[in-house]
Amino acid sequence: xxxxxxxxxxxxxxxxxxxxxxxxxxxxxxxxxxxxxxxxxxxxxxxxxxxxxxxxxxxxxxxxxxxxxxxxxxxxxxxxxxxxxxxxxxxxxxxxxxxxxxxxxxxxxxxxxxxxxxxxxxxxxxxxxxxxxxxxxxxxxxxxxxxxxxxxxxxxxxxxxxxxxxxxxxxxxxxxxxxxxxxxxxxxxxxxxxxxxxxxxxxxxxxxxxxxxxxxxxxxxxxxxxxxxxxxxxxxxxxxxxxxxxxxxxxxxxxxxxxxxxxxxxxxxxxx
Amino acid sequence: xxxxxxxxxxxxxxxxxxxxxxxxxxxxxxxxxxxxxxxxxxxxxxxxxxxxxxxxxxxxxxxxxxxxxxxxxxxxxxxxxxxxxxxxxxxxxxxxxxxxxxxxxxxxxxxxxxxxxxxxxxxxxxxxxxxxxxxxxxxxxxxxxxxxxxxxxxxxxxxxxxxxxxxxxxxxxxxxxxxxxxxxxxxxxxxxxxxxxxxxxxxxxxxxxxxxxxxxxxxxxxxxxxxxxxxxxxxxxxxxxxxxxxxxxxxxxxxxxxxxxxxxxxx
Numbered sequence: 001x002x003x004x005x006x007x008x009x010x011x012x013x014x015x016x017x018x019x020x021x022x023x024x025x026x027x028x029x030x031x032x033x034x035x036x037x038x039x040x041x042x043x044x045x046x047x048x049x050x051x052x053x054x055x056x057x058x059x060x061x062x063x064x065x066x067x068x069x070x071x072x073x074x075x076x077x078x079x080x081x082x083x084x085x086x087x088x089x090x091x092x093x094x095x096x097x098x099x100x101x102x103x104x105x106x107x108x109x110x111x112x113x114x115x116x117x118x119x120x121x122x123x124x125x126x127x128x129x130x131x132x133x134x135x136x137x138x139x140x141x142x143x144x145x146x147x148x149x150x151x152x153x154x155x156x157x158x159x160x161x162x163x164x165x166x167x168x169x170x171x172x173x174x175x176x177x178x179x180x181x182x183x184x185x186x187x188x189x190x191x192x193x194x195x196x197x198x199x200x201x202x203x204x205x206x207x208x209x210x211x212x213x214x215x216x217x218x219x220x221x222x223x224x225x226x227x228x229x230x231x232x233x234x235x236x237x238x239x240x241x242x243x244x245x246x247x248x249x250x251x252x253x254x255x256x257x258x259x260x261x262x263x264x265x266x267x268x269x270x271x272x
Numbered sequence: 273x274x275x276x277x278x279x280x281x282x283x284x285x286x287x288x289x290x291x292x293x294x295x296x297x298x299x300x301x302x303x304x305x306x307x308x309x310x311x312x313x314x315x316x317x318x319x320x321x322x323x324x325x326x327x328x329x330x331x332x333x334x335x336x337x338x339x340x341x342x343x344x345x346x347x348x349x350x351x352x353x354x355x356x357x358x359x360x361x362x363x364x365x366x367x368x369x370x371x372x373x374x375x376x377x378x379x380x381x382x383x384x385x386x387x388x389x390x391x392x393x394x395x396x397x398x399x400x401x402x403x404x405x406x407x408x409x410x411x412x413x414x415x416x417x418x419x420x421x422x423x424x425x426x427x428x429x430x431x432x433x434x435x436x437x438x439x440x441x442x443x444x445x446x447x448x449x450x451x452x453x454x455x456x457x458x459x460x461x462x463x464x465x466x467x468x469x470x471x472x473x474x475x476x477x478x479x480x481x482x483x484x485x486x487x488x489x490x491x492x493x494x495x496x497x498x499x500x501x502x503x504x505x506x507x508x509x510x511x512x513x514x515x516x517x518x519x520x521x522x523x524x525x526x527x528x529x530x531x532x533x534x535x536x537x538x539x
Contacts, residue, residue: 049450079452089447093465102461106452113457155447162451
């Protein structure tokens with residue numbers, strides 16, 4: 001369970017990215033974080049694992065207060081939080097397996113990771129995860145040899161290899177085509193259900209957010225302006241988040257591809 | 273439609289907007305160049321003599337004599353190559369920690385300043401000057417040469433490595449950091465894979481720089497093929513000198529081609 005209390009972030013330049021943001025994410029809940037560019041979505045999720053230092057407020061993961069941790073304490077907390085990135089952020093010259101195993105870096109001492117001799121349990125887990133995301137045959141390929149969708153699957157496997165209690169997902173579909181985007185979102189949703197894992201997905205695509213999340217938080221200029229179910233996200237609410245626009249056109253397009261009943265065969269075909 | 277005027281376009285001046293300043297600076301540069309060239313005193317008699325000597329040298333080049341001084345050439349060559357290889361390896365190994373410390377995105381400010389000043393010291397002294405110092409300290413011979421080249425290698429490699437580290441894709445480092453990795457693990461998993469090809473390329477490049485430098489610093493007494501070359505020129509044995517120069521060219525070319533090949537292979 002993640003609790004964010006009165007979170008604020010003001011950058012050194014004086015830009016106020018977040019202001020008095022509070023919310024709670026229960027176990028297993030997938031939250032879509034929407035809002036215009038520069039609304040503070042990226043800053044918000046990076047404050048949670050302290051890649052960005054918040055300037056006000058508190059964040060709790062379970063009973064641990066994440067704000068105020070440093071050194072080994074911070075690393076132990078970070079390994080409980082899996083993160084999936086826009087543009088994948090895989091280490092391109094490492095193999096797929098090394099990228100997945102890097103999810104264990106918070107658990108193993110330096111010499112083990114340096115000599116690539118991870119505990120057998122970690123290796124078993126990595127193979128199981130690669131099988132789960134459909135990349136078993138690609139384990140020894142270099143990460144830059146994969147396609148976009150495959151790379152994002154490696155990113156998901158890396159995050160899950162951490163045995164996380166929370167997933168932070170930053171624009172997972174920003175560089176993927178529409179079909180792969182939906183597959184990735186579906187995969188994330190399934191995994192969160194399987195593991196009863198809470199997730200915060202920072203996403204531009206409102207239609208995708210509505211289709212694959214259980215709750216949506218709307219951010220505008222660093223403040224929460226909407227917090228509710230996808231169904232409550234009406235045109236008026238969208239206008240209050242993004243500004244005036246004809247939203248019906250966007251929704252009509254969405255109606256064309258309701259493919260949630262996709263078969264397993266189709267699903268595997270999309271992995272190529 | 274004929275009334276429409278033709279719109280001409282010229283690239284606007286970007287650096288100096290005012291035409292008076294622009295032409296003033298050009299005129300100053302030309303006048304200075306003319307004055308500077310006219311102040312150089314050329315002794316044409318000596319130029320003529322020099323050409324004659326140069327011609328003898330060229331003749332020596334055309335009939336290089338590898339055999340009569342082969343023992344000196346051979347031992348000089350072995351000495352130079354030993355110096356080159358050992359100083360490159362030791363220099364690169366020492367340069368890696370200095371380079372990491374000199375990268376602002378990895379090192380805290382005090383470490384950064386110390387490492388940058390090591391780099392600056394090493395780079396501000398030209399090899400010949402360092403060689404003269406080391407020869408004065410440790411006497412003639414290849415040990416002084418080895419120290420000189422190692423010292424120069426540290427500055428060169430550490431600076432370029434640090435710059436490469438500062439240019440890495442931060443997203444990859446951020447992703448590894450987000451897993452709870454320690455500083456060493458971030459260096460090993462996110463930084464090293466990104467800078468390794470360039471590090472190998474630079475080390476090979478430095479290897480062939482060091483070979484060339486080893487023949488220069490030999491002239492001030494730091495051993496190697498340079499010392500042999502110096503001796504043969506002093507003795508007016510231009511045919512042996514020509515042979516030595518040809519060998520140096522051949523080795524540098526070999527290093528050049530093989531390093532290009534290796535660089536492509538490690539990408």
